[in-house]
Amino acid sequence: MLHLRRQLPYRPTERMNVVSYPIRDIVMEAKREEAKGKKMIYLNIGDPPQYGFPAFKVISEQVKNALDENCKGYAPSAGDEELRKTVAKIEGCSPDDVFAVAGLTEGIDFFFHAFIGFGEKVLLPNPVYPLYLSKAKQFEGETVFYRHDANGQIDIAYLAKKIEGAKAMVIINPNNPLGSVYSERNLSEVVKLCAEHDVPIFYDGSYDQLILEGKQVDFRKLAKKKIPFIYGSSLSKDFSYPGARIGWVAFHGEKWSELKNAFFLLCNQRLSVNWEFQKAAAAAIVDPSYSAYVADMKKKLLERRDTFVKMAEKLPLSFPVPQGAFYAFIKIETKKWKKDIEFVRAALKQGVVFVPGSGFGRQEDGVYFRTTFLPEPEIIEAAFAKIKRIL
Ligand SMILES: Cc1ncc(COP(=O)(O)O)c(C=O)c1O
CATH class of the missing domain: 3.40.640.10 (Type I PLP-dependent aspartate aminotransferase-like (Major domain))
Structure with a gap:
């Protein structure tokens, strides 16, 4: 008995039951797909330098x-x-x-x-x-x-x-x-x-x-x-x-x-x-060159947002057009998906990483997911062409 108990893994405390961060938690699943040789487009995280936005x-x-x-x-x-x-x-x-x-x-x-x-x-x-x-x-x-x-x-x-x-x-x-x-x-x-x-x-x-x-x-x-x-x-x-x-x-x-x-x-x-x-x-934060830097960043973000909106509007999706930051919170307007995580997993199989809307506290009134529109327009286009197949 004692021997058996020793073989159990150490258990985290009950406190850990409420610790989550869906934006990165999904990456573990994405990495498993990647390990099978699939090329992934990561649209789960708002990490600007990853997508060609130079740090100040x-x-x-x-x-x-x-x-x-x-x-x-x-x-x-x-x-x-x-x-x-x-x-x-x-x-x-x-x-x-x-x-x-x-x-x-x-x-x-x-x-x-x-x-x-x-x-x-x-x-x-x-x-x-x-x-x-x-x-x-x-x-x-x-x-x-x-x-x-x-x-x-x-x-x-x-x-x-x-x-x-x-x-x-x-x-x-x-x-x-x-x-x-x-x-x-x-x-x-x-x-x-x-x-x-x-x-x-x-x-x-x-x-x-x-x-x-x-x-x-x-x-x-x-x-x-x-x-x-x-x-x-x-x-x-x-x-x-x-x-x-x-x-x-x-x-x-x-x-x-x-x-x-x-x-x-x-x-x-x-x-x-x-x-x-x-x-x-x-x-x-008080450097005089910041205003030119941020103006440039916003210009680029606006272009990427526009590409994203043009792509997404062709699909059965609805969302408020983002006016700031670099995300969109999207509702799926087809009946095909009942659960956000099922959709997100299907998107993973297509090679696109999103975050389920429930991770942001939204689930009762529909199926949602969050994406970033940070990547270059070609990447956004490629991602949405992939998910078109599963909507
Ligand atoms: C709304 C919001 N608050 C806070 C943070 C945390 O940012 P950081 O700890 O990198 O300053 C983030 C990161 O994505 C965020 O989106």
């Missing part, structure tokens, strides 16, 4: 300089002072309100860890970037979804019905996976509602420079003095440098003193974030 080159240059500087020890837990000061200037807050994190991923983790407890309600968009779902579960919060109208704007009447008793609301703008960009009016209505119900906002601005159509609204200006909020961003998307693993969060407004302290403790516990890349970030 000031970052690499500054990392090289930083390697010669005296930053061989641990950086300060809450972040390099220069980076905190620079972010604070952009954010219009004090450097003490800024924390450097290992990609916004860590900022999201810290936010849930520090702020969302057992049974506490957190308002998430539906569909939502999967990390938020997993974190809400990990920290035993209660997810309450809000939804979007046909134009991809936040459905205010619906939100008004759901907001009561929420501890926090998450806004992702531009939105992943929908690609929607919220209008000034829409955001103002959300802020008003949150102020009435005393619900602070975690604003995920990972893609805030990548607005392809419509007006770029500065949420900080719009929400300042009206509602406490946390603004998060990173080098990953706006600067095409996800490998840097550098992000930051800035606390705005009153009432955050205890939460900032909690963030500080979490930062202490993990010691520090890579110092050279923080130094590089401090220089890069």
Whole structure:
């Protein structure tokens, strides 16, 4: 008996049952197909350098300089002072309100860890970037979804019905996976509602420079003095440098003193974030050449989006045309597929990797999948020609 028990594999804890990241989990299956000799087109992940979007080159240059500087020890837990000061200037807050994190991923983790407890309600968009779902579960919060109208704007009447008793609301703008960009009016209505119900906002601005159509609204200006909020961003998307693993969060407004302290403790516990890349970030985010860089990136993204939309519109698919970021969240308009994962697996067999819509919390009202439109037009065309066969 004892002998038999020893042969069992070590078991992870129950906590692991809620840990998932569908955007990468699907890659394991894709690799199995690849091992059989199939060539795969990866449309599952928003990793711009993989698809010919150069990282903002000031970052690499500054990392090289930083390697010669005296930053061989641990950086300060809450972040390099220069980076905190620079972010604070952009954010219009004090450097003490800024924390450097290992990609916004860590900022999201810290936010849930520090702020969302057992049974506490957190308002998430539906569909939502999967990390938020997993974190809400990990920290035993209660997810309450809000939804979007046909134009991809936040459905205010619906939100008004759901907001009561929420501890926090998450806004992702531009939105992943929908690609929607919220209008000034829409955001103002959300802020008003949150102020009435005393619900602070975690604003995920990972893609805030990548607005392809419509007006770029500065949420900080719009929400300042009206509602406490946390603004998060990173080098990953706006600067095409996800490998840097550098992000930051800035606390705005009153009432955050205890939460900032909690963030500080979490930062202490993990010691520090890579110092050279923080130094590089401090220089890069205010470098004057950034505006030309990002204009170029948006031009290229717009071309790729247009190719993607032209292709996808010929197929029995529906989706709001993405106005920002580089994803689309697509509904299959044929009756053939009952489950998203079955469709995604069939697409894998054709050599195309998507993410099932259920990974983003959407499943009741149809079969959805998410794609990125980052790749070169020829690749997007090849991918959609392949899935045409299985729709
Ligand atoms: C909406 C959103 N938030 C946060 C992240 C995390 O990004 P990072 O940790 O690379 O900054 C991503 C990554 O895809 C994202 O799409």
